[in-house]
Amino acid sequence: MNTPATTTLLSVRQLTMRFGGLTAIDDLSLEVPAGKITGIIGPNGAGKTTLFNCLTGFYKPTTGSLRLNHPRHGEIRLETLPSHRVARDAQVVRTFQNIRLFPKMTVLENLIVAQHNVLQRASKFSIAGLFNLPGYRRAEAESIARAATWLRRLGLEQLADHAAGELPYGIQRRIEIARALCVDPLLLCLDEPAAGLNPRESAELNDLLLYLSGELGLSILLIEHDMSVVMRVSDHIGVISYGRKIAEGTPEQVKNDPQVIKAYLGEDDDEDDSEQRTHAVAGGANP
């Protein structure tokens, strides 16, 4: 449980997501503290990505609420916003389990597109942009500088002018994080950022996440299978199984929780259990 000193950034209350007869998320409540890294773990099909999809407006939850405590706009009910407004107004930005870059555009262009709303405003319905007025030029230069800063921090500077889709997988993962950072997130939601990375790359990812949360005070919500990442960087972990939260706490607490061990390693099957499992696996399948 989070210490009283930290403020809660996001609180998920009694969230339920049903697809027809399948319940992917079942009465889930969770608190995400500000300025910390919160890990979400759970077996395959537990509903982790569904939670992200609800959080970022791609799915409308069946019931329950997602309240974001925005420092400027006050409380925002994320479940009421369409996905682009979740990113633009609530500043909750996500990455994807299967990388979704703009493959034919260069790395730099990917990061500039992420700053679309700022630039579009500066271009005044493209009129200032068409005539290349000073205001627009300045905004464009700023956006390039911001992109360049993140590229440098993530060691991608040399690749800035390469088409993003032609680069290796591990690098594409990093580009996707850099792109999300360019949206200026309040809460960064990373969906399995270490998937497909080699041990050295995962170690670099650890450093990056600790830097983002420690130095910049960014709040991060992390879905991850790679325990070497989750256990090392998370301040707080929530464990989901069959769409329900089965445990919550520090990495140490979670690691020793009998419920978690049971969910991951299983136990002697009895009829009830196996029936419940098939149901939940089907329900939690990521569409």
Place this chain on the structure above:
Amino acid sequence: MSAVVFARHAMTPAERLRDAAWVAFVGLVLGIPMVGLTTVDAGGRLGVETRFGLLAAVVAAVFGGRLLLRWAIDQARNRKLERERASTATAADRASGALKLVNFLGWVALGTAITLPILFSDNRYVVDTATTVLIYVMLGWGLNVVVGLAGLLDLGYVAFYAVGAYSYALLSTQFGWSFWEALPVSGALAASFGILLGYPILRLRGDYLAIVTLGFGEIIRIILVNWTEFSGGPNGISSIPRPSFFGLDFTRSPAEGEQSFAGFFGLEFSPMHRLIFLYYLILVLALLTHAFVSRLRKLPVGRAWEALREDEIACQAMGMNTTHIKLSAFAIGAMLGGFGGVFFAARQGFISPESFVFTESAIILAIVVLGGMGSQMGVVLAATLLVLIPEFGRGLAEYRMLLFGLAMVLIMVWRPGGLLAHREPTLRLKPLQQSAPAKEAAR
């Protein structure tokens, strides 16, 4: 023999000569019985005569031919090798090479376009065909926004062309608007039709989108055919006023109190004046379109279109309102199509729904796809090819469309990404060494 046939490509001149000598030797061996010896009818008996002179000539031709063939093959191979090497070389090198080629093509095309009516000032056919090419270039650039940049497959683009043409035709014949007054209004009307089409299909993608746009194109055409009071039905609208040159008409005998173009400049009246004027008019419109679209591509809205083509879900996750992005692409594309339509109506002086059938949409789409999606210069190349191939095929009468189809198939087999598939980034962190001025780069 395999040493000859499968000789390696990187050959020294000596190796080449030896290779050619081998082939010439084979030619000699085969040639002795086939060319060197010939039978003659010598008074009822068959006699044999030798033709060593001819044989020597044949062998020499084989030798020379082999040298030439080998040289050509090596050239082709080297080019291919270079290309392979280039693909491992830095992307910047490759990009600057492609950029240079496109720039060069652009300047050649512009030079040709400007001088063409001067060179062919009395050839009506050439100027007319060139005008047609330019109309398609302009339409191609318009559709390129929707299909090439935003990735929204639109099979009904001709509808906007029709909206532009009929807007001008009606505004000018019913309300007496001039070409220049009607041009922006017709463009705006076409753009609103673009948005009108855009709304219902916001949630559609790919094939489904294509089918709805196809339907939209047909709806517009069928309305034009059947709503006789409005559009004149199948009879169309005739005697549409032609655009004037700053108020000067291109007529032999100007109306009372007005001057004609020929009279004002003290020229002898020639019907070619108007054709050449129309040609330069569409050239200017096309160049403006090009400048506009090239600039938009480098703006947030243009990058958003391309991002939409690449991944719509990611766009939403970046906080982009994909509704606005799609509608803006449809509106801008439709507006440019509308401008093309206004010019078309003004040039023809007569329009009917027959000019706006699905085949037109298909040709414009083919221009965009053959040219290379999103490539401005590719559209010029493809439009030129698609207009000129049927023209050159006129001699072949009914086989003309067969030739056209064959050419399209061949282009797609050789260059599946289109004629110019290279995509120039909208901005770079490190500018290219040979970075051309922005004006050129836009080309």
